[in-house]
Amino acid sequence: MKTKWLMLLAVLVTMFTGCQKEENGFQSTDGRESASGVRVVIDGEKALRTETTRAGETKVYFEGGYATGAGLYDTNNRPIVAAHPDDGYEVDYFYGGPQNEPKMYDYAKSDSTSFKVDLRKGDHLFHCGFKKKQQLTLTVQADPYEGGMISLDGMSFFRERSRKIYSGEKWFIQAVPSEGYKFVGWNVLEGDVVIDNFRSASTLITMKHANTKVSARFVKKEYVTINLSFNLQFGAFVNVIDNTNHVSKQFDGAKGSFQVEKGANVTVRVNPGSIKDGGQLYPTAQVDDITVWGNNGRGSIIASSHGWTVNFTADSNSKVLIHCKFGKPIN
Numbered sequence: 001m002k003t004k005w006l007m008l009l010a011v012l013v014t015m016f017t018g019c020q021k022e023e024n025g026f027q028s029t030d031g032r033e034s035a036s037g038v039r040v041v042i043d044g045e046k047a048l049r050t051e052t053t054r055a056g057e058t059k060v061y062f063e064g065g066y067a068t069g070a071g072l073y074d075t076n077n078r079p080i081v082a083a084h085p086d087d088g089y090e091v092d093y094f095y096g097g098p099q100n101e102p103k104m105y106d107y108a109k110s111d112s113t114s115f116k117v118d119l120r121k122g123d124h125l126f127h128c129g130f131k132k133k134q135q136l137t138l139t140v141q142a143d144p145y146e147g148g149m150i151s152l153d154g155m156s157f158f159r160e161r162s163r164k165i166y167s168g169e170k171w172f173i174q175a176v177p178s179e180g181y182k183f184v185g186w187n188v189l190e191g192d193v194v195i196d197n198f199r200s201a202s203t204l205i206t207m208k209h210a211n212t213k214v215s216a217r218f219v220k221k222e223y224v225t226i227n228l229s230f231n232l233q234f235g236a237f238v239n240v241i242d243n244t245n246h247v248s249k250q251f252d253g254a255k256g257s258f259q260v261e262k263g264a265n266v267t268v269r270v271n272p273g274s275i276k277d278g279g280q281l282y283p284t285a286q287v288d289d290i291t292v293w294g295n296n297g298r299g300s301i302i303a304s305s306h307g308w309t310v311n312f313t314a315d316s317n318s319k320v321l322i323h324c325k326f327g328k329p330i331n
Helices: 002-027
Strands: 038-043 047-052 058-062 065-068 071-073 080-085 089-097 114-116 124-132 135-143 148-151 160-166 170-177 181-195 202-220 223-230 233-235 237-242 247-252 255-261 264-270 274-277 280-282 285-294 301-305 309-314 318-326
Touching: 058 124, 065 089, 065 124, 080 089, 080 124, 135 148, 135 170, 135 181, 148 160, 148 202, 170 181, 223 237, 237 255, 255 264, 264 285, 264 318, 285 309, 301 309, 309 318
Parallel strands: 038 124, 135 202, 223 318
Antiparallel strands: 038 071, 047 058, 058 065, 065 080, 080 114, 089 124, 135 160, 148 170, 170 202, 181 202, 223 255, 233 274, 237 247, 237 264, 264 309, 274 280, 285 301, 285 318
């Protein structure tokens, strides 16, 4: 009888010791690892099975996707623990950490489905789950309607267009202004989306969690008038470069005028020519200086140059005065 009690006591001691080892092996929070290493466990409400590939990678399968990174590691390892949704699914929840910080890594906070895990705090437990993606409605419109066209596929253009898009899905949107208008940016009227570049007429939009309406904002272009004049009859070409519209205009004579978009960067360049004075034609001449006055010469000087070229920003109607003099031939 005494022998039986001793055997029972030995079994109980063994079970208790095993439980303590198991508990210490998984719940260690002081950086110590169990005798066999540090474990990363992945679990979830809809876990189906666990498989190990030929390459030694452990995959935990769920309804709607799988997670990788579970296994036994050395404390110095930094394994990647990641969630991989199937087509038509997205991550519902994905978080984990050691016992004293169970949400050290959290998809809900970081929007990341992949974490590089520091195992110095001991064993880690991750929870993972997937859900079916929502099919949401994306509506894109031109504002104002006559200001331009929009596209959701890069080929067909409309004033307004809607389509069904899964949450989390990226989609290409494009805006093309009408004649006399320019694109100034995208505006989210309602919903929840991420637009890669609000100022770009061609960009990507990512649907989040709600039906969304986005407008392409257009405004009418404003133009200003630039008047050119010489102090003498200068038979030379004046080359005007409008850096906003990337166009070039040429004038041959004593004066001229042209329009550019307001805010354009303008370069006025005078090419070597001849001066006619008192009926006498002088084959060569020099430009003494070029002065640009704002508001058609009634405002202040906005640019000047002692030479053949002047640069300025056309924020208002301006007058360019080109002063010439007789000079030596210019090579």
